[in-house]
Every structure is written in structure tokens, then in C-alpha cells.
Amino acid sequence: MSSVFVHIVDDDKAVRESLGDLLRSMNYRTTLHGSASEFLDVELPDAPACLVLDIRLPGTSGLELQEYLTRVNIRLPVILITGFGDIPMSVQGMRAGAVDFLTKPIRDQDLLDAVAAAIRMDQHRRQEVVQIAELQKQYALLTLREQQVVELVASGLMNKQIANELSISEVTVKMHRRSAKRKLGAKSVATLVRMVGVLRAQKRGG
Amino acid sequence: MRLEAADLHRTAADNRQMAAIESFAVKLENETVELELIAKAFQAIAKEISYGGLADALLKTALRHSGAVRGAVLLSEGGELLAKADATFPRERAKVFASQPSMREFQLPDDLSERVFMRQETVVRDGSRKGSAVTDRAECATGPDVTVLCQPLIHQGQTVGALYLESEAGPALFTPRCLSVMSMLASQAAVSFESAQLFEALRETNMWMVRGQQIGRMGSYRWNTRTLLSRASRECYRIFDIGLDVNPVPFEAFRACVHPDDLPDLEKALAGAVSAKSPFSHEYRVVHRDGSILHVVAVGQFDLSPAGDVELEGIITDVTEQKVSEQAVADARAALARAARLASLGELAGSIIHEVNQPLTAIRASADACLRWLAREPADTDEARRSALRVVEQSRRATNVVGGLRSLVRDSHLRFIDVHVNETIEEVLVLLKRELELAGVVLKTDFDETLPPIEADRVQLQQVVLNLVRNAIEAMAGVDGVRTLGISSKVADGHVSVSIADTGVGIDPASAEHLFAALYTTKGEGLGLGLSICRKIVGAHGGRLWAEKNTTHGATFTFTLPVRQFRRLSGSS
Numbered sequence: 001m002s003s004v005f006v007h008i009v010d011d012d013k014a015v016r017e018s019l020g021d022l023l024r025s026m027n028y029r030t031t032l033h034g035s036a037s038e039f040l041d042v043e044l045p046d047a048p049a050c051l052v053l054d055i056r057l058p059g060t061s062g063l064e065l066q067e068y069l070t071r072v073n074i075r076l077p078v079i080l081i082t083g084f085g086d087i088p089m090s091v092q093g094m095r096a097g098a099v100d101f102l103t104k105p106i107r108d109q110d111l112l113d114a115v116a117a118a119i120r121m122d123q124h125r126r127q128e129v130v131q132i133a134e135l136q137k138q139y140a141l142l143t144l145r146e147q148q149v150v151e152l153v154a155s156g157l158m159n160k161q162i163a164n165e166l167s168i169s170e171v172t173v174k175m176h177r178r179s180a181k182r183k184l185g186a187k188s189v190a191t192l193v194r195m196v197g198v199l200r201a202q203k204r205g206g
Numbered sequence: 207m208r209l210e211a212a213d214l215h216r217t218a219a220d221n222r223q224m225a226a227i228e229s230f231a232v233k234l235e236n237e238t239v240e241l242e243l244i245a246k247a248f249q250a251i252a253k254e255i256s257y258g259g260l261a262d263a264l265l266k267t268a269l270r271h272s273g274a275v276r277g278a279v280l281l282s283e284g285g286e287l288l289a290k291a292d293a294t295f296p297r298e299r300a301k302v303f304a305s306q307p308s309m310r311e312f313q314l315p316d317d318l319s320e321r322v323f324m325r326q327e328t329v330v331r332d333g334s335r336k337g338s339a340v341t342d343r344a345e346c347a348t349g350p351d352v353t354v355l356c357q358p359l360i361h362q363g364q365t366v367g368a369l370y371l372e373s374e375a376g377p378a379l380f381t382p383r384c385l386s387v388m389s390m391l392a393s394q395a396a397v398s399f400e401s402a403q404l405f406e407a408l409r410e411t412n413m414w415m416v417r418g419q420q421i422g423r424m425g426s427y428r429w430n431t432r433t434l435l436s437r438a439s440r441e442c443y444r445i446f447d448i449g450l451d452v453n454p455v456p457f458e459a460f461r462a463c464v465h466p467d468d469l470p471d472l473e474k475a476l477a478g479a480v481s482a483k484s485p486f487s488h489e490y491r492v493v494h495r496d497g498s499i500l501h502v503v504a505v506g507q508f509d510l511s512p513a514g515d516v517e518l519e520g521i522i523t524d525v526t527e528q529k530v531s532e533q534a535v536a537d538a539r540a541a542l543a544r545a546a547r548l549a550s551l552g553e554l555a556g557s558i559i560h561e562v563n564q565p566l567t568a569i570r571a572s573a574d575a576c577l578r579w580l581a582r583e584p585a586d587t588d589e590a591r592r593s594a595l596r597v598v599e600q601s602r603r604a605t606n607v608v609g610g611l612r613s614l615v616r617d618s619h620l621r622f623i624d625v626h627v628n629e630t631i632e633e634v635l636v637l638l639k640r641e642l643e644l645a646g647v648v649l650k651t652d653f654d655e656t657l658p659p660i661e662a663d664r665v666q667l668q669q670v671v672l673n674l675v676r677n678a679i680e681a682m683a684g685v686d687g688v689r690t691l692g693i694s695s696k697v698a699d700g701h702v703s704v705s706i707a708d709t710g711v712g713i714d715p716a717s718a719e720h721l722f723a724a725l726y727t728t729k730g731e732g733l734g735l736g737l738s739i740c741r742k743i744v745g746a747h748g749g750r751l752w753a754e755k756n757t758t759h760g761a762t763f764t765f766t767l768p769v770r771q772f773r774r775l776s777g778s779s
Contacts, residue, residue, distance in 0.1 A: 025578035108574035
């Protein structure tokens with residue numbers, strides 16, 4: 001059994017159990033939930049995962065749950081399950097960023113494809129998160145002066161300009177640069193600039 | 207008279223008497239001729255029924271008889287003379303009704319009008335041409351002197367007008383005899399003027415009625431039930447497109463105008479009303495010679511004619527235009543109802559589909575999972591078994607959903623009350639009247655009037671009839687020739703049975719049973735629920751519904767319903 005999770009939220013016990021059964025037969029680990037609040041109550045395992053979500057749920061609807069997850073920055077890929085006459089809701093769900101929507105009754109291959117795609121997306125996203133976390137950790141190891149120099153390099157300033165800006169000698173700037181590159185593991189200035197870009201985006205994004 | 211005079215002449219023996227007799231005979235002959243002329247003049251005057259014609263006739267007769275050269279007849283304005291003639295009349299209000307030569311103004315000297323109109327004197331006097339009331343002053347400078355005769359027209363003591371004559375042959379023309387004839391003419395004319403006024407009033411009233419009937423598209427009629435002849439107003443002739451020369455209208459001519467499909471009912475209604483002497487009201491169609499169709503409503507009540515015959519008197523209204531707008535409203539309403547019906551069916555179907563879809567989703571996923579467990583190396587038979595069990599379990603659930611739908615129709619929606627089947631069907635037919643008309647379907651009903659009331663859900667029963675009749679109409683839509691819908695009812699063995707027969711495309715014996723399966727349809731726009739619902743409703747009543755192909759053409763749908771619902775006592779069936 002891999003450590004890849006599929007969370008299933010459907011108010012119909014038979015439906016969520018049989019979908020769970022099917023996904024388990026495809027070697028996914030599954031968690032089953034009868035409602036949005038049940039799902040939110042449990043702690044999610046720290047593993048690549050996706051959410052198979054019934055669009056019609058009593059209480060908090062599937063769409064509302066999807067919206068809530070986006071709002072609280074839980075970036076779990078969502079596959080919507082829709083029934084008869086739910087096309088308008090499905091469209092809304094897709095606009096809100098769902099990976100796919102599947103119409104009941106569901107073909108196993110469709111579910112397999114959708115889940116595989118969603119998991120790939122989540123793995124990719126998780127990898128990014130790990131990389132960013134690593135980067136942030138390394139960045140934190142820089143001295144304040146080194147951080148200042150790196151920021152100015154990323155802003156496109158020449159060494160001489162940076163020296164002027166910080167009222168230090170050009171030689172000292174070069175020294176800080178070398179040190180920062182080593183600490184961050186950046187082989188070139190271009191890599192350094194890209195790293196700063198990712199960090200900045202992360203800071204802005206939340 | 208003249209022959210008698212001649213006989214008198216031949217048989218007379220006394221020669222001495224001859225001269226006297228001859229003179230008497232001549233005189234008598236003259237008087238007779240004159241009397242005949244006067245009688246004719248009276249007739250001519252009496253025959254006239256309009257003011258203008260009467261005045262003309264009076265003037266012509268007076269001129270011819272007196273030998274006067276000019277003249278005029280005066281009357282007050284507006285036909286009010288008989289009622290309103292008073293001291294102020296007629297100087298301000300006199301009007302020339304006829305004159306010779308024709309003129310616009312008539313200037314009667316004051317003294318003359320005073321004497322004639324106020325004192326009602328007949329005046330004869332000589333005067334210069336300047337005194338003429340009928341000659342234009344510019345032209346009257348020269349010419350012979352004139353003698354004027356002015357005679358008041360008096361009716362019931364009131365002056366209603368005057369006859370004015372002028373002679374150029376001197377006063378000799380107006381002899382006492384002439385004056386007495388003029389006086390007779392004048393009094394006859396005065397009487398005739400009154401009749402003319404009454405006639406004018408009558409004509410005006412009649413014209414109002416004719417115009418009113420035209421505007422209201424409403425004609426009145428009187429039908430003699432013994433002679434079968436009708437008298438009718440002009441508007442009736444328009445409504446029925448019968449020539450005005452057909453008067454009175456024979457019943458056959460009337461019958462020929464009625465739409466053949468409506469004739470049996472109309473005759474039945476007429477016969478019923480005649481035998482019961484009850485007020486009559488019936489709506490039917492009239493076909494014009496150009497093929498156009500009018501919708502009319504006839505109402506009437508019975509009355510005795512002066513001859514003692516029973517007559518139907520009433521009004522026929524052309525309601526074609528109302529029908530057209532009613533039709534537009536009905537069409538819109540039907541479209542709305544259809545849309546609403548489809549929407550509610552859509553909703554119903556949606557929830558049914560959802561209910562069936564859930565177990566179906568579980569079955570599909572579990573079956574797929576089962577296969578995958580088995581396809582493993584080695585096969586995980588425990589998991590496969592669990593999946594297979596879920597398939598079985600969910601199949602049962604789906605079956606229950608369908609069973610629940612059946613019981614939905616069977617139990618919770620039925621409200622049994624005493625229902626008169628014939629009446630119930632007739633109510634549906636009223637609803638479908640327009641649809642039948644539009645589809646050109648002739649309806650033939652054969653109801654057993656001895657049907658007992660049955661215990662049934664009236665609304666559901668009407669739903670069944672509505673569906674079956676609609677199906678029948680649709681089945682006949684593509685068929686050429688006569689489209690007949692036959693509905694009959696009868697009672698046997700504690701069951702009432704109702705048959706609805708059409709002359710449509712019929713049914714394929716092979717598909718006779720499929721017909722009643724849900725979602726089975728041969729129609730482009732049908733949902734295929736109609737007949738299955740019908741069968742469920744009939745079944746829920748403890749009855750049966752089946753279809754048969756007719757021996758000639760078309761199909762017959764028959765359902766039976768038990769008179770009493772024992773089912774409820776003995777539990778669910």
C-alpha cells in the first residue's frame with residue numbers, strides 16, 4: 001500500500017464505501033467522510049492526496065467546502081462527483097479550480113485517470129512547498145548584510161551600485177555575494193535571482 | 207254607376223223626364239269621375255310613408271286637381287309638428303317639404319300666415335305677382351296677377367302645416383267644389399303625416415336595432431316549432447350566410463348552414479328544449495358558402511305565437527372573434543401548462559434518476575473494484591467478495607427505489623370518494639373540446655346511464671381519461687379521412703368499464719405490452735410515462751387497463767374499475 005491518500009466525501013454511505021473500495025483496489029489509501037464537517041474534523045496525513053467530493057451534500061455543500069479549502073489555503077486537488085442535473089454546479093466547481101468532475105455512475109477508468117492526475121498535481125505542489133521551505137531555511141542562515149546584498153543583486157544592481165547603496169566597499173559586496181551563493185547552494189547569479197523571486201512570491205502569497 | 211245610368215236611360219218611358227235625367231246622368235258621371243280621382247289621390251297620399259313622399263303626393267294631386275300653376279307644402283321642422291305645433295308655429299320653424307317650382311325659401315305674407323296657421327282659415331285671394339310666396343322676387347316683376355289658395359293642414363285641432371297654391375287663371379279656378387276637394391285632401395294628408403311620423407319613428411327604431419345587431423354581431427329569430435319556419439333579423443341572415451330573399455327560412459335551409467359535426471348535438475338540444483319547453487342555449491358552428499366557419503351561441507325561450515303555435519324566440523350571437531381570442535388565451539395557457547407539466551415531470555424524473563443513480567454508482571464502483579481485486583496476483587478474494595456483496599446489496603436498494611415509486615402512486619396519492627364515471631369523463635371532454643375541434647376529431651359517446659357511482663380518486667381517474675383521450679387524438683393526427691373518437695361506459699360484474707376507441711394508426715400487437723412500460727414512447731416529444739402512470743393508477747384502484755387493435759382501424763384502450771374498493775379492507779393488493 002502506497003502512502004498516497006484519496007479522501008472521499010459523500011453523504012451516501014454505499015457510494016463512498018464503494019468508491020473507497022475501488023480506489024483501494026487501485027492501491028490508494030482512502031479516508032471516508034459523510035459530510036464536509038466530518039472531513040474538516042480529522043487531521044489530514046502529511047502525504048500526497050486528493051479529495052473526491054460529492055457536489056450535493058447536506059449541510060455544507062461540496063462547492064462550499066471547496067471554496068472554504070481555497071480560502072484557508074489547504075491546496076488539496078478536488079475531483080467533483082456530480083449527479084443528474086448538476087451541470088451548472090459542476091461548471092462553477094471547475095471555475096473554482098476543481099481538477100475534474102465525474103458524473104454518476106462513474107466509470108472506473110475515469111476515476112483512475114482523474115485521481116492519478118490530481119495526485120500528480122499534489123505531489124508537484126508538495127515538492128514545491130518542500131523546496132520553498134528548504135530555501136527559506138537556508139535564506140534564514142544568511143547574515144542581514146548578506147540578505148541585503150542578495151536582494152539588491154536580485155533587483156539588478158551592479159556591485160558598484162550596491163557598494164554605494166550600502167556605503168561599503170565593492171570588495172566587501174563581492175565577499176557577501178560569494179558567501180550568500182554558497183549558503184543558498186546557488187551555482188550562478190541567475191539561480192540566485194530566481195530563488196529570491198520564489199521567496200518574494202511566497203512572502204506575498206501568504 | 208254609369209251602366210245603371212244607362213239602364214235608367216233605356217227603361218225610362220217619360221220623354222219629359224229625359225232631359226232632366228240626362229243632365230243628372232252627366233252630372234253624376236262628372237261627379238263619379240271626380241270621386242274616383244279623389245279616391246285615387248287619397249290612395250296615393252295614404253300610400254306614402256315618408257314626409258317627403260307624402261308632401262310630394264299631396265302637392266301633385268292638389269296641382270293636378272285644381273289646375274294651379276305653382277304650389278308648396280309646408281311642415282314644421284324635424285317631424286315634431288304634431289306634438290309641438292303651437293302659437294309660435296310656423297313662422298320660425300316652417301319648412302318647405304315640397305314645392306313647384308322647387309325653391310329654397312318660402313315667404314308667406316304675415317297676414318296670410320296669421321289667418322291660415324293661427325285661425326286655421328282657408329284663404330283665397332287675388333293679388334299682384336309681387337305677393338307670391340313661391341316666386342323669386344327678382345323674377346316676379348312682370349307676369350300676370352295671381353290668385354292664392356292657402357289651406358291649413360289640421361290634425362286633431364292643430365295646424366301641422368299648410369298647402370299653398372297659386373293660379374294665374376284668376377279666382378274662378380278655385381271653385382267651392384275645388385276648395386272642398388282641397389280640404390278633403392288636406393285633412394287626409396294631415397292624418398297621413400301622423401302615420402308617416404310613426405312610420406319614420408318605427409323605421410328609425412328598426413334601423414337602430416339593425417345597426418345594433420350588426421355591431422353586436424347578434425341576430426334575433428323566431429322559430430315556429432310546428433311549421434319549422436323561422437323569421438329572423440338581417441344580422442341572422444349574415445351570420446348564417448342565407449340570402450335575404452329566403453323569408454321565412456325553412457328548417458332545411460338552417461340545417462344546411464350548421465357544421466355537420468355539430469348538427470346531431472344541436473338537433474338533440476333543440477328537441478330536448480322543445481319537449482321540456484325549457485330555455486334553450488347551445489353553441490355550434492356555422493359553415494358559410496365560401497367554407498369559412500363561424501362560432502355562434504344561440505339562446506332562446508318558448509312562447510306562443512298569436513296562432514297558438516309554440517315558437518322559440520331568441521338571439522344568435524356570432525362569437526367567432528371571441529373564440530379567436532379565447533383560443534389565443536387557451537393556446538398560451540396550454541403551452542404554459544405543458545411547460546409546467548414538463549418542468550414538474552423533469553423535477554420528478556430528476557429526483558427519480560438521483561434515487562436510482564446512487565445505488566447504480568455504488569454497484570458500478572463495487573463491481574469494478576471486485577474485478578480489480580480478482581485481477582491481482584494473487585487475487586484478493588476476501589476484498590472481491592466484500593465488493594460483490596455490496597453489488598448485491600445495492601441492487602436490492604435500487605429495486606426498493608422503484609418499488610417505492612410504485613407505492614407512491616398506489617397509496618399515498620389516492621383519495622377515494624364516490625365518483626360518477628360518466629360525469630367525470632364529460633368534465634375531461636369539456637377540457638379537451640378545443641383540442642378535439644382543432645384535431646378535427648368527431649366525438650361519439652355512448653354512456654351507460656345506469657352506471658352506479660364508484661369509489662375512486664376522481665382526479666387520478668380524470669388523469670387516466672385525459673391521457674387516453676390525448677393519446678387517441680395524437681394517434682389520429684396523421685390519419686386521413688374521418689377521425690372518430692368513441693367513448694363508452696358500461697357496468698358488469700361489479701366493475702365499471704370505460705372504452706376509448708380511436709380510428710388512428712392502431713397498435714402493433716408486438717408492442718401492445720411495451721406500451722405500458724415507463725419511458726417507452728413512440729412519440730417524438732413524449733416522456734413515455736403517460737400509459738405507465740395510467741396503468742399504475744388503474745391498478746391502484748384494483749382495476750385493469752389494456753389495449754386492443756380494432757378490427758377495422760385504430761385501437762381501443764379499455765379500463766375497468768371495481769365499483770367498491772374492497773382492496774382497502776383486505777389490505778394491500
